[in-house]
Amino acid sequence: MELNWNQCIICQEETSEPLKCPLESHYQSGKTDAYLSFLTNVQQFRDMDTLPTSIYFGSDAIVADFETHSASWHKSCRLKFNNSKLARAKKRSVSQVNEHDRRPSKRKAMNEKGQEEGDVYTLCQHLMLMPIFDQ
Ligand SMILES: [Zn+2]
Numbered sequence: 800m801e802l803n804w805n806q807c808i809i810c811q812e813e814t815s816e817p818l819k820c821p822l823e824s825h826y827q828s829g830k831t832d833a834y835l836s837f838l839t840n841v842q843q844f845r846d847m848d849t850l851p852t853s854i855y856f857g858s859d860a861i862v863a864d865f866e867t868h869s870a871s872w873h874k875s876c877r878l879k880f881n882n883s884k885l886a887r888a889k890k891r892s893v894s895q896v897n898e899h900d901r902r903p904s905k906r907k908a909m910n911e912k913g914q915e916e917g918d919v920y921t922l923c924q925h926l927m928l929m930p931i932f933d934q
Contacts, residue, residue, distance in 0.1 A: 802855050804868035809876035811855050818871035834865040837872075840880045849888045851879040 803811055807818055821833035838860060844850045845858060864870075878884070 807873045808870045809872050816873045820869050820871040834862045840885050847892045
C-alpha cells in the first residue's frame with residue numbers, strides 16, 4: 800500500500816484528532832529529531848516483533864523522506880511508539896525469557912534486606928533500653 804503523506808503516517812486514517820507535524824513545532828532546532836526518534840523506536844519494536852499497531856512504511860523509511868513530505872501524525876498514534884512504551888515492551892520481552900529465574904531471586908533479596916534492617920533496629924532498641932534496666 801502506498802503511503803499517503805497527507806494522512807497520519809502511522810494509522811493512515813482520518814479522525815477528529817488534528818494532525819501534528821514536528822516540522823511545524825516552535826522549536827528552532829531539532830525538528831527532525833522527532834522523526835529520528837520515532838523511526839528508531841519503530842525499528843526496535845520491529846526487531847522485537849511487538850509493533851503496537853501495523854504501520855504502512857517499511858524498515859527502509861528514512862528521516863529525509865519524512866522531512867520532504869512533512870510527515871504528520873496524530874499525537875495519540877505517536878504516543879504508541881514513545882520511549883516509555885518501548886521500555887515496557889523491552890521489559891516484557893526480557894521477562895518472557897527470564898521470568899522464572901528472576902522473580903524468586905528478587906523476592907529473596909528483598910526479604911534478606913528487610914530482615915537485616917529489622918535486626919539492626921532491634922539491636923538499637925536493646926542498646927537504648929539497657930542503661931534503663933541497669934539503673
Ligand atoms: Zn493516526
